[in-house]
Amino acid sequence: MGYQVIIPAAGSGRRMGAGQNKLLLKVAGAPIIVHTLRVFESDSDCKRIILAVKPEEREEFERLVKEAGFKKIGAYVQGGGERQDSVREGLSATDGDGVVVIHDGARPFVTADLIKRVVQTAETWGAAIAAVPVKDTIKKVISDQVKETVNRESLWAAQTPQAFRRDLIIRAHQWALENKRTATDDASLVEAMGEAVRIVQGDDRNIKITTRNDLLMAEFIIKTEMRENANAHRTRV
Ligand code: CTP
Ligand code: MG
Secondary structure, X not given: OOEEEEXXXXXXXXXXXXXXXXXXXXXXXXXXXXXXXXXXXXXXXXXXXXXXXXXXXXXXXXXXXXXXXXXXXXXXXXXXXXXXXXXXXXXXXXXXXXXXXXXXXXXXXXXHHHHHHHHHHHHHHOEEEEEEEOOOOEEEEEOOEEEEEXXXXXXEEEEEEEEEEHHHHHHHHHHHHHOOOOOOOOHHHHHHOOOOOEEEEOOOOOOOOOOHHHHHHHHHHHHHHHHHHHHHHHHHX
């Protein structure tokens, strides 16, 4: 065990429509990125956090990290135009030959348990991602017309964390750069090279905060978790 994590945090939050990086928006009194970082800061298996940020936002992120007292940020790297560019920059700051975890700053509800299962699976198989079975009936639509109802049985929605042997994920990103391949997650690049990626059962609560509505969901999840923790504490004492 023992992993380093890259957290891409250099997006612009276009779909949130807040006119600023959504990770700086507050949920339950703290910026989203602070919630996400806290999970890794508290996880004893996490050795080092590499944060990809926009140059003009670096000071702001550094200030938040200092205020929260986080000690594991080993490097800030310059986020790029696309998420993939931000992760690739992050990879250049990794070292050693353990497993590298990649986790979106916009998923604050990841748990140490889920991270552990993804890391362990990647240690055995080389590449692993958290994913959940799709619940909706999925239609393929072109120009407002249904072309096909896709069989749901084999459909999973990919989440982060995603974990990879370091040499494999570096190779995948290099390959993507040379072949001009782009993808919205890192496992896709590994898959495109023909390498196996294993699934780990993710968590419905591990949402990616993308739209305004997700902010409401996030408030609700945090309140629920605080209540659950308080109850667990009461039963212990
Ligand atoms: N991200 C990044 N660099 C980019 C784009 C995205 O580091 N050039 C990060 C985001 O900060 C986020 C994660 O990748 O933590 C997932 O991206 P997404 O949810 O799409 O966030 P945004 O790109 O900010 O949102 P949008 O696509 O709506 O603009
Ligand atoms: Mg985006």
